[in-house]
Amino acid sequence: MSATLHEDHELPQSGHLTTSASLQRLPNTATVEEVVAVLDEHGYVIIDELVSGDTMDRIVQEMQPHIDSSVHGDEYFSGTKTRRTGRLMAHSPTARELVMNPLVLGVGRSFLSASHGIQLGSTEMISIEPGQTAQMLHIDDMVAGEYPYTPDFKIYCNNIWAVTDITEANGGTRIVPGSHKKQFEEQSYTQADTVPVEMSKGSLLIFSGKLVHGGGANTTTDEIRRALSLPYIVSWMRQEENQYLACPQKIARTLPTDLLRVMGYDALYGMGHAGALSDPLPALFEE
Known part of the structure; x- marks a missing residue:
């Protein structure tokens, strides 16, 4: 499954274009019900400063040797100036706390409640370095390949944690708000249709596996954008990262x-x- 990027398209938004400043945000005191309501309607939600900056610094400290030994991607999707570091359940006690965060776990279970249960899909520290170009637009549901589930069935709930302050300039994830309401194959978007997600260290972006998105370009000269991806998937799917071997x-x-x-x-x-x-x-x- 691949994105179709054309100039002629119809945005699934009403009345105005979304800007970074008007993205859907909730405080860290939000309830599971409040988060899921926004997630269902808009396809994403940002929880500001859900954990402390010190928590993220601990994760970097725990993972630094493994980040340093990670290689850059070898093609455009994984990013030739991006390091992807996995196996966090084996190497980072603090990252385990994020997986079991009561709010996030509650949202995952509620959002994917049509399934018997949920499980951890993968663990990945994503380090976007200066000079990295924008990632191809895609949806995370494509990990299911050609499995014939119905278009409205939810199988994937991604959680992108800001390990560092994330800005448009250093490669913040770019999203198309509302795009989860249309089948991916029917959509045609360019980078101009996307909005950058900017958030402070310790904040969290939760989004549907059907939302069109992609990593942004890092146009800085000296900033590495670090984010932690800890998605939940339905319990019957094969995990992207095999936890029995990764840990x-x-x-x-x-x-x-x-x-x-x-x-x-x-x-x-x-x-x-x-x-x-x-x-x-x-x-x-x-x-």
């Missing part, structure tokens, strides 16, 4: 039960069992 069992055995189930150590109507229909969680601790 070694010796580490997994030290983690809280609730986190392990979100990471995929759970069974769905008999699928995902550890043999003879046994629950995968106690099986993890078997010698």
Whole structure:
């Protein structure tokens, strides 16, 4: 599945163009119900300063050796001046707290409630370096490939955390508000149709897997835009990042039960069992 970028198009907005200043934002005191209402209507919502800047600094400190050893992407989608660092459940205790944040987890479970449950789709620190051009516009639902789910069925809820202050200049994610209401194949957008998401360190962008978006261009000379992607997906989908391998069992055995189930150590109507229909969680601790 690929984006179609043409000049002739019809924006799914009413009356006026959205600007960065008028993006949908909620305070960190918002409820699950308030967040989901905005998410359903607009396809995204920004929660300002949901965690402290110190929390994000700890994640960088925990991940720095792994960031340094990450290579740049080798093609236009992954970004030739972008480093993508995974395996955060193995390497960052603080990132585990973000996965289990009560508000974010509650929103994921409510937004994807048509499914039996949810799980962690992947973990990725995305470091966009100076000179990186804008990413191709896309939707995250494309990870399901050609799976024939109905267009209105929700399978993906992305969570992009601001690890550093994020601005338009340093590569803030660009979105097309309201684009989740049309099938992706029917849409044609250019970068001119997008709006940059600017947010301070510790803030969070939550958006539907059907929302058209892409990483922005980093036009600065000395700023690295760091963001953390921790999406939830429906429990029957194959995870983008295989948590059973990305987080070694010796580490997994030290983690809280609730986190392990979100990471995929759970069974769905008999699928995902550890043999003879046994629950995968106690099986993890078997010698």
